[in-house]
Amino acid sequence: MSSSVVISASSGLHLAAPSPTPFPDYTGNPDLITPGVWGFIAILVVGIATIFLLIDMTRRIRRSRYREEVRIKLEAEQAAAEAAAAAAARKSNRGKPAAKPTDDGPGAPKWGG
Numbered sequence: 001m002s003s004s005v006v007i008s009a010s011s012g013l014h015l016a017a018p019s020p021t022p023f024p025d026y027t028g029n030p031d032l033i034t035p036g037v038w039g040f041i042a043i044l045v046v047g048i049a050t051i052f053l054l055i056d057m058t059r060r061i062r063r064s065r066y067r068e069e070v071r072i073k074l075e076a077e078q079a080a081a082e083a084a085a086a087a088a089a090r091k092s093n094r095g096k097p098a099a100k101p102t103d104d105g106p107g108a109p110k111w112g113g
Contacts, residue, residue, distance in 0.1 A: 035042075
């Protein structure tokens with residue numbers, strides 16, 4: 001029985017105590033707790049620098065993407081030119097006999113026609 005009396009008494013004290021306000025009224029100098037003009041200027045500079053960095057990063061990413069596209073196109077053009085040259089070489093060599101290796105001296109054999 002004594003434990004139930006203690007529990008009910010403590011819960012009654014909790015309800016009777018005034019709750020503190022989350023932000024009590026401040027009666028001092030507000031310039032001591034606010035960032036002021038210099039704080040605004042600092043945040044403004046950081047914001048502008050962030051915007052310029054984002055623009056620069058976007059430009060660099062776009063430039064690298066364009067370089068990759070150009071590289072792929074150049075490789076495709078080069079492969080097409082090599083394929084056309086190989087086809088032309090095969091077409092021009094149709095009536096000629098195949099090349100035979102010649103041994104004109106020391107070293108690897110040389111191919112001649």
